[in-house]
Amino acid sequence: MDLLAVFSQTLQVTLPVFAMVFLGILFKRIGWIDAHFISTASALVFRATMPTLIFLSIVRADLDVALQPGLIVYFLGFSVLSFFLAWGWAIWRCPFADRGVFAQGAFRGNCGIVGLALAASQYGDYGLSLGSIMAGGIIIVYNVLAAIILAYYSANARSGLGSILKHVARNPLILSVLLAMPFAYFQVPLPEWLMTSGDYFGAMSLPLALVCIGGTLSFSSVKQSSGPALDASLWKIVWIPLLGVLGAYALGYRGRELGMLFLFLGTPGAAASFVMAKAVNANAKLAANIIVITTFASLFTLSAGVFILTIAGWI
Known part of the structure; x- marks a missing residue:
């Protein structure tokens, strides 16, 4: 196997995504x-x-191809397990007040933007279709578990939890998945002009969102990062994807299904974790540091992961 060709193919998956993030950093810096x-x-x-x-x-x-119930159930189930693993680690290693922010940052990834962008880059329409369903399910899991853990360790628990759960029920990404499923299942045709217009409109999503992520990042946050931020970041971009992929491999998953799982589990921290931490007066600085570290470091961990899994013949 030509290692240089595999490495080049790996960079074709990750570099286009993170190039948009770095453009956001540049555009913010030059005004x-x-x-x-x-x-x-x-x-x-x-x-x-x-x-x-x-x-x-x-x-x-084609839902017969893109809908993979076993993979989706494993992904959601392992994400719940990783939440409890991160929480247990936080109880052992973190001050009481920071445990909720640590656990959220350690298990919650940016699947709705970075995960979808990576899936589309690696697997095209199949990756985008399956990834959309995976993202819709995980958004619910992330928001509910993050709301619970932050509320448990926050002085504003009761007022914050109810408000956050209402936002989950109205989340446009979740609603779009639920609305689309009957159209796909019954193959309801839509006017061609509407589909084309939708393509133009939807095509803005990933590059614009990635540029915005870059615009919110700050290198100074990395320099000031604390031990818990580095610890949570290792959980998010190293230990969780490693354990998740090994478990899926043991269950017989191979090829693009295993690749999709790795890309989603290996995504950097979600920007929404900062918003939710701030909403309940938790340690928002710790949440921001986790996002910054995982975003920068995941360029290397995701590239290395795709390269190793390809060389091993797993994907």
């Missing part, structure tokens, strides 16, 4: 985008363009 732009663009992606992209990818999907 082409600012906090107002990032806030507005992020809201547009979350409420409109990303739901459109997810809806169309599922509508076009």
Whole structure:
């Protein structure tokens, strides 16, 4: 096997995604985008363009191929298990007040943006279709478990938990998955002009969202990172994807299903974890540091993971 060719193929998966993140860093530094732009663009992606992209990818999907119930159940089940593993580690290693933020940062990934972008880059329409279904399910798991753990360790538990759970029920990404499934299952045709317009609109989602992620990152946060932030980051981008992939391999998963699982489990920390930590007056600085570290480091861990799994013949 030509190692150079495999390495080049690996970079073709990860570099286009992270190039957009680094462009966001550059644009913020030279003043082409600012906090107002990032806030507005992020809201547009979350409420409109990303739901459109997810809806169309599922509508076009062959559910007999893209819908993998066993893989989805394993992914969601292992994510729940990883939450409890991270929580147990936090009880052992963290001050009481920081345990909720640590556990959330250690298990919660940016599947809705980075995971989907990587899946589309690696597996095209199949990756986008299956990834959309996986993202819809994991968004519910992430939000519910994060709400519970943050509420448990927060002084604002009761007021914060109810509000967050209401947001889960109205999440546009979840609603787009639920709305698209009947269209895909019954093969309901949509006008061609509507599909084309939707393609134009949805195509903005991934590059715009990745640029916004870059615009929110700060190298100074990395320099000031604490031990718990580094510890949680290792859980997020090393131990959880490693354990998840080994478990799936033992169950017989191979090829693109195993590759999809690795890409989703290996995603960096979700930006929403900072928002949720701030909403309940938890340690928002720790949450931000985890996001920054995992975003920068995952370029290398994801590239290395795809390379190793390809060389081993697992994907």
